[in-house]
Amino acid sequence: MEIAVLDSIVMNIQLLGACWLVSNVFRYYLPQKERYWYILFLSLGLSGLIALDSKGILISVLSREADYLLFLSRSWGVRFGVSFLLIGCMAILSILWYTLEEEQQNQQRKTDAERLEKEAELYKLRQQLQPHFLFNSLNSISALAGSQPELARKMIQQLSDFLRGTLKKEEQSSIKLDEELQYLQLYLDIEKVRFGYRLTTVIEKDDACNEMKLPPMLLQPIVENAIKFGLYDTIEPVTIRITAMAIGNYLQIIVQNPYDRETSSPKQGTGFGLNSIKRRLYLLFSRNDLLETKTDNNLFTTIVKIPQAT
Amino acid sequence: MKAIIIDDEPLARTIVKEYLQGYPQIELVSECNDGFEGIKAIQQYQPDIIFLDIQMPKINGFEMLELIEDPPAVIFTTAFDEYAIKAFESHAIDYLLKPFSRERFDKAFQKWLDQNNPVIHKTRTQELLETAAQLPSQHQRVVVKISGKIKIIPVEEINFIEAADDYVKIHTREGSLLKNKTMAYFEKILDAQYFVRTHRSYILNVQEMTRIDPYEKDNHIAILKSGAKVPVSKSGYAKLKMVLGL
Numbered sequence: 412m413e414i415a416v417l418d419s420i421v422m423n424i425q426l427l428g429a430c431w432l433v434s435n436v437f438r439y440y441l442p443q444k445e446r447y448w449y450i451l452f453l454s455l456g457l458s459g460l461i462a463l464d465s466k467g468i469l470i471s472v473l474s475r476e477a478d479y480l481l482f483l484s485r486s487w488g489v490r491f492g493v494s495f496l497l498i499g500c501m502a503i504l505s506i507l508w509y510t511l512e513e514e515q516q517n518q519q520r521k522t523d524a525e526r527l528e529k530e531a532e533l534y535k536l537r538q539q540l541q542p543h544f545l546f547n548s549l550n551s552i553s554a555l556a557g558s559q560p561e562l563a564r565k566m567i568q569q570l571s572d573f574l575r576g577t578l579k580k581e582e583q584s585s586i587k588l589d590e591e592l593q594y595l596q597l598y599l600d601i602e603k604v605r606f607g608y609r610l611t612t613v614i615e616k617d618d619a620c621n622e623m624k625l626p627p628m629l630l631q632p633i634v635e636n637a638i639k640f641g642l643y644d645t646i647e648p649v650t651i652r653i654t655a656m657a658i659g660n661y662l663q664i665i666v667q668n669p670y671d672r673e674t675s676s677p678k679q680g681t682g683f684g685l686n687s688i689k690r691r692l693y694l695l696f697s698r699n700d701l702l703e704t705k706t707d708n709n710l711f712t713t714i715v716k717i718p719q720a721t
Numbered sequence: 722m723k724a725i726i727i728d729d730e731p732l733a734r735t736i737v738k739e740y741l742q743g744y745p746q747i748e749l750v751s752e753c754n755d756g757f758e759g760i761k762a763i764q765q766y767q768p769d770i771i772f773l774d775i776q777m778p779k780i781n782g783f784e785m786l787e788l789i790e791d792p793p794a795v796i797f798t799t800a801f802d803e804y805a806i807k808a809f810e811s812h813a814i815d816y817l818l819k820p821f822s823r824e825r826f827d828k829a830f831q832k833w834l835d836q837n838n839p840v841i842h843k844t845r846t847q848e849l850l851e852t853a854a855q856l857p858s859q860h861q862r863v864v865v866k867i868s869g870k871i872k873i874i875p876v877e878e879i880n881f882i883e884a885a886d887d888y889v890k891i892h893t894r895e896g897s898l899l900k901n902k903t904m905a906y907f908e909k910i911l912d913a914q915y916f917v918r919t920h921r922s923y924i925l926n927v928q929e930m931t932r933i934d935p936y937e938k939d940n941h942i943a944i945l946k947s948g949a950k951v952p953v954s955k956s957g958y959a960k961l962k963m964v965l966g967l
Contacts, residue, residue: 542800543776543800543801546800546818546819546820547730547733547800547819549819549820550730550732550733550736550800550819550820550821551730551732551733552820553736553819553820554732554733554735554736554739555732557735557736557739558735558739604732605730605732606729606730606731607730607731607732609729642729642778643776643777643778643779644778644779645778645779646754646755646757646778646779671779673873674779674862674873674875
């Protein structure tokens with residue numbers, strides 16, 4: 412009885428040790444190639460070692476039990492086989508476990524990277540300020556500084572407030588329409604100083620959309636596109652019309668500008684500005700159908716729909 | 722000496738006007754809102770120098786210059802991208818990047834006064850327009866003057882272009898127009914994916930072509946949607962096949 416207990420203690424402690432060793436090996440080192448050979452040799456080696464080692468220990472401890480020594484030498488093969496199977500199983504399990512863990516970590520890293528990329532892209536899209544606008548505005552200020560310094564000061568103020576808006580770092584997911592319209596007004600006031608009588612804007616909105624929300628800085632590039640298209644495609648005074656309304660669960664904003672269909676393709680109107688808006692809407696809402704443009708007579712219309720959180 | 726300012730922003734004109742007051746020998750004869758007014762004013766007053774913005778309604782500063790027979794000396798005033806404008810450094814008398822200081826203005830103006838020679842300016846303007854033609858923004862349309870009227874043709878509307886002595890004949894759906902340019906010029910500025918020089922005297926809009934037939938020896942002839950026929954030489958045929966991916 413004592414002999415049996417002693418035998419199993421020696422064997423099992425060694426087996427446990429080997430399993431622990433195997434699992435730790437795979438925790439820190441996952442073979443990428445020829446992993447089955449790796450498992451096979453590791454298991455063979457370890458089980459051989461255990462068999463030899465336990466035999467050595469048991470023989471030296473129980474050297475007077477002749478029957479037992481006979482049993483031991485006969486069961487040597489069986490012991491080796493069982494150890495091999497156990498260690499092999501452990502190795503396979505460990506590999507599976509740690510591979511799975513690594514996979515999960517990779518997945519996590521990938522989603523993290525994607526999220527960061529998306530945030531960076533959104534930030535960049537919001538930041539795209541037209542240098543042309545900035546330099547021309549500064550030029551107007553320079554002109555006003557000579558003749559009407561008070562107006563120059565006012566325009567510096569407006570331009571600063573506008574720039575501050577574009578520099579906001581964190582993406583507030585959404586702001587109220589009223590707030591966005593205030594910001595837009597800053598931009599429109601600057602453009603009106605630049606273009607004088609040629610530029611008129613009309614803003615109309617439903618009371619129903621006062622509380623509706625939209626991503627910040629979304630409207631300004633759309634209006635900028637309309638102004639550019641309108642002002643550079645005609646020589647007459649230009650009216651830009653901005654209409655906001657609530658349609659079901661959407662805030663719909665329509666921006667209209669005149670254009671000359673004789674001389675320009677509507678493609679021109681969907682230039683860079685609108686593409687980045689489309690991209691932004693896609694990143695935010697995973698939808699490609701929120702921005703559309705159409706032309707009728709001599710009017711170019713941009714329609715943007717913003718889904719409202721329910 | 723006479724000067725004209727052409728800029729669509731009133732305040733931008735004000736600043737040039739203000740800086741010009743330092744030169745009593747200069748008479749500001751006209752201020753223009755756009756290129757059309759600019760062309761008229763230049764014909765009417767024959768100025769010695771113009772201050773010209775690039776981005777303007779309908780036709781831009783380059784296009785306006787193209788339409789003037791004898792362009793005067795030009796100083797560009799622009800907020801145009803600095804890198805793009807660098808290309809003109811050697812051609813224009815000078816360019817002023819908005820906003821510019823009085824010192825910078827004086828420097829440009831002095832440069833013109835020092836080398837005021839209409840012949841040099843004329844060749845320079847010509848070279849400048851050739852450089853400008855390479856800007857991507859200039860490849861979307863062609864501006865021509867036809868019996869005093871200015872016509873803007875989006876390049877998609879060109880069916881084919883034909884050499885005609887010192888001119889080229891631009892064929893569109895609505896008829897043909899003459900422009901004082903070379904075939905090589907159009908071959909260079911038009912998008913090579915759509916416009917192929919099929920023959921020494923022809924450039925073809927591939928999208929307008931319906932079929933292509935053999936025609937004498939190694940030559941072919943392209944039939945257009947409009948029914949027009951355009952000769953295709955042996956080397957032109959090879960180019961056409963490459964563009965069409967055959």
